[in-house]
Amino acid sequence: CKMAAGAWVMTNTARTDLLSGAYNIETGSFKCALYPTGSDLSVTETVYSTVTGEHANQGAPGYETAGKTVALSLTGTTTVKVDIDTDPVWTATGGDIAAKWAMIYETVTGKILCFALLDSGGATVTATTGNTFTVAAHTNGVFTLA
Numbered sequence: 153c154k155m156a157a158g159a160w161v162m163t164n165t166a167r168t169d170l171l172s173g174a175y176n177i178e179t180g181s182f183k184c185a186l187y188p189t190g191s192d193l194s195v196t197e198t199v200y201s202t203v204t205g206e207h208a209n210q211g212a213p214g215y216e217t218a219g220k221t222v223a224l225s226l227t228g229t230t231t232v233k234v235d236i237d238t239d240p241v242w243t244a245t246g247g248d249i250a251a252k253w254a255m256i257y258e259t260v261t262g263k264i265l266c267f268a269l270l271d272s273g274g275a276t277v278t279a280t281t282g283n284t285f286t287v288a289a290h291t292n293g294v295f296t297l298a
Contacts, residue, residue, distance in 0.1 A: 268290070
Protein backbone atom coordinates (compact mmCIF):
# COMPACT_ATOMS: atom_id res chain seq x y z
CA CYS A 153 0.00 0.00 0.00
CA LYS A 154 1.80 3.13 -1.21
CA MET A 155 0.16 6.44 -0.43
CA ALA A 156 1.18 9.56 -2.28
CA ALA A 157 0.85 12.12 0.45
CA GLY A 158 -1.11 15.19 -0.47
CA ALA A 159 0.32 18.66 -0.06
CA TRP A 160 2.23 19.00 3.20
CA VAL A 161 0.87 21.67 5.55
CA MET A 162 3.16 23.57 7.90
CA THR A 163 2.00 24.27 11.44
CA ASN A 164 1.30 27.87 12.52
CA THR A 165 4.82 28.23 13.97
CA ALA A 166 6.84 26.09 11.53
CA ARG A 167 7.68 28.89 9.07
CA THR A 168 8.99 31.17 11.81
CA ASP A 169 10.82 28.25 13.41
CA LEU A 170 12.40 27.37 10.05
CA LEU A 171 13.58 30.94 9.44
CA SER A 172 14.91 31.34 12.99
CA GLY A 173 17.03 28.19 12.66
CA ALA A 174 14.99 25.81 14.84
CA TYR A 175 15.25 23.23 12.04
CA ASN A 176 18.41 22.19 10.23
CA ILE A 177 16.88 20.50 7.20
CA GLU A 178 20.03 18.80 5.89
CA THR A 179 21.62 17.64 9.13
CA GLY A 180 18.73 17.61 11.60
CA SER A 181 17.07 14.50 12.98
CA PHE A 182 13.50 14.01 11.72
CA LYS A 183 10.83 11.35 12.00
CA CYS A 184 7.59 10.60 10.18
CA ALA A 185 4.72 9.50 12.43
CA LEU A 186 1.24 8.22 11.50
CA TYR A 187 -2.12 9.35 12.86
CA PRO A 188 -5.57 7.83 12.27
CA THR A 189 -8.94 9.58 12.20
CA GLY A 190 -9.68 11.03 15.62
CA SER A 191 -6.24 12.54 16.19
CA ASP A 192 -6.10 16.21 17.13
CA LEU A 193 -3.30 16.88 14.63
CA SER A 194 -3.83 20.37 13.16
CA VAL A 195 -1.99 23.57 12.26
CA THR A 196 -2.32 24.76 15.86
CA GLU A 197 -0.39 21.78 17.26
CA THR A 198 3.30 22.59 17.36
CA VAL A 199 5.01 19.79 19.34
CA TYR A 200 4.91 16.04 18.63
CA SER A 201 4.36 15.04 22.27
CA THR A 202 1.14 17.08 22.56
CA VAL A 203 -0.65 15.52 19.58
CA THR A 204 -3.04 12.75 20.59
CA GLY A 205 -4.02 9.61 18.74
CA GLU A 206 -0.78 8.36 17.18
CA HIS A 207 -1.10 4.91 15.59
CA ALA A 208 -0.73 2.08 18.11
CA ASN A 209 2.68 0.52 18.57
CA GLN A 210 3.13 -2.85 16.81
CA GLY A 211 6.86 -3.27 17.39
CA ALA A 212 9.44 -3.77 14.63
CA PRO A 213 8.99 -4.26 11.73
CA GLY A 214 5.46 -2.87 12.19
CA TYR A 215 4.57 0.62 13.26
CA GLU A 216 6.66 1.80 16.20
CA THR A 217 5.62 4.68 18.46
CA ALA A 218 7.31 7.96 17.45
CA GLY A 219 7.46 6.92 13.80
CA LYS A 220 10.30 6.20 11.41
CA THR A 221 13.47 8.22 10.91
CA VAL A 222 13.55 10.19 7.65
CA ALA A 223 16.29 12.27 6.10
CA LEU A 224 15.36 15.54 4.43
CA SER A 225 17.30 17.21 1.63
CA LEU A 226 17.43 20.56 -0.15
CA THR A 227 17.71 20.96 -3.92
CA GLY A 228 17.68 24.04 -6.14
CA THR A 229 18.88 27.61 -5.80
CA THR A 230 16.23 30.18 -6.82
CA THR A 231 13.44 27.84 -5.78
CA VAL A 232 14.53 25.41 -3.09
CA LYS A 233 12.71 22.10 -2.69
CA VAL A 234 12.69 20.23 0.63
CA ASP A 235 12.11 16.52 0.12
CA ILE A 236 12.27 13.18 1.93
CA ASP A 237 15.32 11.25 0.70
CA THR A 238 13.74 7.79 1.16
CA ASP A 239 10.02 7.30 1.66
CA PRO A 240 9.25 5.71 5.06
CA VAL A 241 7.91 2.13 4.89
CA TRP A 242 6.30 0.01 7.60
CA THR A 243 5.17 -3.64 7.41
CA ALA A 244 1.87 -4.25 9.18
CA THR A 245 2.48 -6.89 11.86
CA GLY A 246 0.01 -8.16 14.42
CA GLY A 247 -2.72 -6.02 12.89
CA ASP A 248 -3.42 -3.49 10.18
CA ILE A 249 -1.76 -0.10 9.86
CA ALA A 250 -4.50 2.47 9.30
CA ALA A 251 -3.78 6.20 9.10
CA LYS A 252 -5.26 9.41 7.80
CA TRP A 253 -2.27 11.71 8.40
CA ALA A 254 1.53 11.60 8.25
CA MET A 255 3.55 14.08 10.32
CA ILE A 256 7.21 15.11 10.04
CA TYR A 257 8.78 16.44 13.22
CA GLU A 258 12.26 17.29 14.50
CA THR A 259 13.28 14.71 17.10
CA VAL A 260 15.47 16.81 19.42
CA THR A 261 12.93 19.57 20.08
CA GLY A 262 9.81 17.66 19.05
CA LYS A 263 8.74 20.61 16.89
CA ILE A 264 6.30 19.65 14.13
CA LEU A 265 7.50 20.77 10.72
CA CYS A 266 4.49 19.66 8.66
CA PHE A 267 1.81 17.06 8.07
CA ALA A 268 -0.18 15.68 5.12
CA LEU A 269 -3.40 13.86 4.36
CA LEU A 270 -2.63 10.40 2.99
CA ASP A 271 -5.79 10.26 0.85
CA SER A 272 -6.92 13.28 -1.17
CA GLY A 273 -10.52 12.59 -0.17
CA GLY A 274 -9.64 12.49 3.52
CA ALA A 275 -10.27 8.76 3.92
CA THR A 276 -8.25 6.49 6.18
CA VAL A 277 -5.68 4.41 4.29
CA THR A 278 -5.03 0.84 5.45
CA ALA A 279 -2.29 -1.74 4.92
CA THR A 280 -3.52 -5.14 6.10
CA THR A 281 -1.36 -7.47 8.18
CA GLY A 282 1.69 -8.63 6.23
CA ASN A 283 1.57 -5.79 3.72
CA THR A 284 3.62 -2.60 3.58
CA PHE A 285 2.50 0.95 4.30
CA THR A 286 4.57 3.56 2.42
CA VAL A 287 4.28 7.33 2.69
CA ALA A 288 5.43 8.70 -0.65
CA ALA A 289 6.34 12.36 -0.50
CA HIS A 290 4.37 14.62 -2.83
CA THR A 291 5.77 14.80 -6.38
CA ASN A 292 6.75 18.43 -5.67
CA GLY A 293 8.58 17.42 -2.50
CA VAL A 294 7.51 18.24 1.03
CA PHE A 295 7.55 21.98 0.35
CA THR A 296 9.36 24.63 -1.69
CA LEU A 297 10.74 28.04 -0.85
CA ALA A 298 10.84 30.60 -3.63
